[in-house]
Amino acid sequence: VGKTACVRSVMESLNTEQRQGRLPAFRFIKLNGMEMNDPREAYVRLWNALEGNGALQSPDVACRNLEAYFTRKGKPAPNELVSVVLLDEIDYLVTDQQTVLYNFFDWPQRVAEQESGRRLVVIGISNTLNLAERLMGRVRSRVGKEKLSFLAYDVAEIVKILNSKVEQANPTHPVLHKDAITFAAKKTAALCGDIRKAFLLCRSAAEAVKADFIQNAKDDPNASPIVRVPDIQKASTRSFFNASQIEPISTSSAYEALLLVSIAALRKHTGREVGNFDIQEVMAKMSAVASSSGYPLFAQIPTFDQTLRLLEQLHQVSGTDDWMDTCVHVCVVVIHVWLRGYCDILHAMCKAG
Numbered sequence: 001v002g003k004t005a006c007v008r009s010v011m012e013s014l015n016t017e018q019r020q021g022r023l024p025a026f027r028f029i030k031l032n033g034m035e036m037n038d039p040r041e042a043y044v045r046l047w048n049a050l051e052g053n054g055a056l057q058s059p060d061v062a063c064r065n066l067e068a069y070f071t072r073k074g075k076p077a078p079n080e081l082v083s084v085v086l087l088d089e090i091d092y093l094v095t096d097q098q099t100v101l102y103n104f105f106d107w108p109q110r111v112a113e114q115e116s117g118r119r120l121v122v123i124g125i126s127n128t129l130n131l132a133e134r135l136m137g138r139v140r141s142r143v144g145k146e147k148l149s150f151l152a153y154d155v156a157e158i159v160k161i162l163n164s165k166v167e168q169a170n171p172t173h174p175v176l177h178k179d180a181i182t183f184a185a186k187k188t189a190a191l192c193g194d195i196r197k198a199f200l201l202c203r204s205a206a207e208a209v210k211a212d213f214i215q216n217a218k219d220d221p222n223a224s225p226i227v228r229v230p231d232i233q234k235a236s237t238r239s240f241f242n243a244s245q246i247e248p249i250s251t252s253s254a255y256e257a258l259l260l261v262s263i264a265a266l267r268k269h270t271g272r273e274v275g276n277f278d279i280q281e282v283m284a285k286m287s288a289v290a291s292s293s294g295y296p297l298f299a300q301i302p303t304f305d306q307t308l309r310l311l312e313q314l315h316q317v318s319g320t321d322d323w324m325d326t327c328v329h330v331c332v333v334v335i336h337v338w339l340r341g342y343c344d345i346l347h348a349m350c351k352a353g
Contacts (some may be wrong), residue, residue: 007123179228266285
């Protein structure tokens with residue numbers, strides 16, 4: 001089970017105990033740092049989830065409201081809910097002074113020290129194993145030492161998960177051949193071990209097989225499509241490991257890759273097409289991604305003029321009009337494993353191609 005899925009499973013169990021009257025009432029709030037254009041947006045989202053009416057607020061106002069909310073004096077109401085906040089992709093909430101993380105993990109401690117405060121529990125999920133060690137001392141003192149490490153999935157684990165999903169989808173007819181599942185698992189484990197990559201690969205193969213079946217199917221009521229190893233191979237070449245697609249990435253500099261990954265993150269979580277982002281929006285996301293990576297190389301992100309030059313350089317490398325769409329398509333696949341290391345990702349992608 002993955003990190004986020006594990007937390008959700010635990011929360012479902014706690015919800016069951018709550019309904020049975022064995023636990024006090026609580027509310028579960030999920031925030032994802034990768035979905036935010038700026039780390040301080042976490043203040044706004046948390047406040048809206050707690051007390052907000054959806055009105056636009058600045059992060060500073062939301063932060064002050066949260067401060068007052070969690071540290072107010074007086075006895076809490078009898079029906080006061082405990083707030084359980086999940087900070088997913090917490091790497092993207094790291095700022096220069098790390099104030100956002102400090103506040104989120106400081107509020108629970110301050111609330112616990114005064115009986116009159118509202119109860120708050122914060123759970124952080126990071127894609128960086130040594131994130132806690134890279135935080136400032138004052139933040140580490142708030143985060144604490146309790147952590148649970150999740151290793152990347154190996155082949156056997158990916159096969160087990162895929163088999164489970166296939167059985168859930170259609171118990172009577174397995175749409176993926178067992179050899180195709182094993183092949184997809186090996187591909188994924190060799191690249192990153194991210195189960196979402198395996199899902200994308202199998203879905204791409206299944207969509208292609210279904211389209212081909214519909215186009216060429218004859219009047220045979222017993223006929224049914226099934227995904228086999230060659231279909232997975234075609235999907236990996238066509239969708240994710242196409243050497244012609246990753247050429248602009250494999251030859252890009254670290255800052256060019258940072259730009260592409262940032263635009264991919266914006267596209268993934270806003271649904272907008274490439275070209276519909278404001279340059280300041282892109283630079284804000286670059287800053288967030290750079291901070292979360294922890295690389296000294298990204299201590300200072302490119303300026304406005306430098307960002308424009310990076311765009312022009314990438315265009316010259318690809319030499320095509322759809323160069324950004326192509327690069328971002330690949331980056332969307334690897335966005336969740338970016339924090340494993342820029343060089344390792346590019347090397348793995350080139351080998352797979």
